[in-house]
Amino acid sequence: MMRDMARRVINVSAVPHRSPFRYPGGKTWLVPYVRQWLRSKETKPAEFVEPFAGGGIVGLSVLFDELTDHLRLIELDEQIASVWRTILAEGAELAARIVSFDLTKENVLTVLTTAPQNDADHAFQTIVRNRVQRGGIMAPGAGLLKQGENGRGIASRWYPETLAKRILDIANKTELINFLQCNGITVIEESGQMKDCVWFIDPPYTVAGRRLYVHSEIDHTRLFAAVSKARGDFLMTYDDAEPIRELAREFGFDTHKIPMKNTHHTLMYELLIGRDLAWARKPLHLFKDPLLENVKARGNAGG
Numbered sequence: 001m002m003r004d005m006a007r008r009v010i011n012v013s014a015v016p017h018r019s020p021f022r023y024p025g026g027k028t029w030l031v032p033y034v035r036q037w038l039r040s041k042e043t044k045p046a047e048f049v050e051p052f053a054g055g056g057i058v059g060l061s062v063l064f065d066e067l068t069d070h071l072r073l074i075e076l077d078e079q080i081a082s083v084w085r086t087i088l089a090e091g092a093e094l095a096a097r098i099v100s101f102d103l104t105k106e107n108v109l110t111v112l113t114t115a116p117q118n119d120a121d122h123a124f125q126t127i128v129r130n131r132v133q134r135g136g137i138m139a140p141g142a143g144l145l146k147q148g149e150n151g152r153g154i155a156s157r158w159y160p161e162t163l164a165k166r167i168l169d170i171a172n173k174t175e176l177i178n179f180l181q182c183n184g185i186t187v188i189e190e191s192g193q194m195k196d197c198v199w200f201i202d203p204p205y206t207v208a209g210r211r212l213y214v215h216s217e218i219d220h221t222r223l224f225a226a227v228s229k230a231r232g233d234f235l236m237t238y239d240d241a242e243p244i245r246e247l248a249r250e251f252g253f254d255t256h257k258i259p260m261k262n263t264h265h266t267l268m269y270e271l272l273i274g275r276d277l278a279w280a281r282k283p284l285h286l287f288k289d290p291l292l293e294n295v296k297a298r299g300n301a302g303g
Helices: 002-007 028-039 057-064 078-100 105-113 119-132 153-157 160-171 184-191 220-228 242-250 290-294
Strands: 047-050 070-074 177-180 197-201 234-239 254-261 267-274
Touching: 028 057, 028 234, 028 254, 028 267, 047 057, 057 070, 057 197, 078 119, 078 160, 078 177, 105 119, 119 153, 184 197, 184 220, 197 220, 220 242, 242 254, 242 267
Parallel strands: 047 070, 047 197, 070 177, 197 234
Antiparallel strands: 234 267, 254 267
């Protein structure tokens, strides 16, 4: 059984990395499941909404795969919000700044210790922080990379040309993306009756959230109650914890456990939650992206 599960673990190198973030708890591995979920529907949703966007890899993948007409990203964290606002307003300038940056420890420390003067400064500082701190963790207390990959230290996750391309690709779809900085649960409560939209909900997890994220404390019961009243379909992902399974049972939601590997390549399981997950129990059909033929392993590994 364990060997069979291991074969079903998604190889993230087979999924195009659309996000500029190296995000703890990122959902690159989940993208093929989300594709299968959306392709199981009779019609393409007019809008795909991520109330806890973070690095936004799922929503961006859905938009680039043309599985929705419009993407709405919602994030409360000021650091991450500054990046999304800047990409959508000044993407070309941010990309150029990344390419021209001479990444040395001295320059990195200058960027990280200088108070940002505007959104663009804050966005650049956030991208640098995300790339040079261990695991991409931006919560207080995270330290800089030491050895990194192949002994490259803080530069081991710095791929300026790749980052610039991702940012420019997103900026080129500005008219299809809406970003809001606010509480994701509030958005579900206030906009849950929207027609022709689906919700992808990836909240801070109950176990690791406090260590990984600035805004890690949420009211999980309130979230489940809000989702239960939403008009559109939804997919939630959580750590496989008994309190979460109890909430799913309380609100009459379907659950399905799927395998994944963490950053240490340990086989783990996460919980999918939805109204009907019959599509998730069928064999997974991996979607082959022709762009992958031109993706360099190094660039895609940048996460």
